[in-house]
Amino acid sequence: MLQFAKNKEMSLLLTAFTLAVIDVFSSFSTSRVTATGARKVEQPILSADIYGTMYLSGDTTGKVEVALDKEMAKQMAANIGRCDPELLSDDEINDGVGELINQIAGNTRTRLWGQGYKTEISLPKVTGYSNLAESDKTDKQSIYVIDFDCSCGFVALQMCLRVTKSKPVQTTQS
């Protein structure tokens, strides 16, 4: 488990999403994708071009966003559809980002269930703005940003999460 937060459960959640992003991006990119660290922030990143938002329910709740620049989104969409990135429309790029987020959600869900957290993740919402507002924070929640290093362009994860089940039942990893 990556040591992202002092809280063990939060660290586990951040690790699950981070490894899912690395897994999914690596499968659609020839560039190496690595996480460079996590930080607690007061305000989410608002300068990205595209945001893919997932909503969590069950043993963990909250919102997770993948923030991308357009070049990165275009490359990923082209790799999903196995087509020329320059021929993609904005709608197709958003469609590709939606599928990318869907796959990250599925990969994370598998990791969390394997750790005993029965978490459901919504279909992705793709927008040109962040859906993570400061008002999402409660006294027990913080916004975490995970930065990634990738030569294809900019990508970051930002999330505001809460574990609702403190002692998960350990299940066998599938």
Added chain:
Amino acid sequence: MRILIAEDSALMRRAIVNVVGKLGHEAIEAENGASAMSLLRKQHNKIGLIILDWNMPVMDGYEVLTKVKTDERYAEIPVLMATSAGVKEDVIKAIKAGASSYIVKPFKPEALSKKIKEVLKGSHGKQTAKAN
């Protein structure tokens, strides 16, 4: 053979259609489970395989799977589930509901091609055994 592909991402459908085409089959496309059921009602006699994404708006892949497997008009058509989550409980649920096989995204075209061949081979075997 005609293969019905239900997948909400147009780009992902394009990738699956390419694989199906390279195997020499004809693809028909649905962008959600409800469209897939509508196409199935009209063309079920011509459809030899259904590839179903699990997470789709309107009607998800699991609901389509249960509808297909509980309707005698479609129950014999093999179903390959494609999903982004590899949770063991989901796999068991899909297989119990009658899915022939399961593939976890992201997958390489070669992996999907292999799965399609395996499912069709298994389905042909079952039909031959039934005929005998």
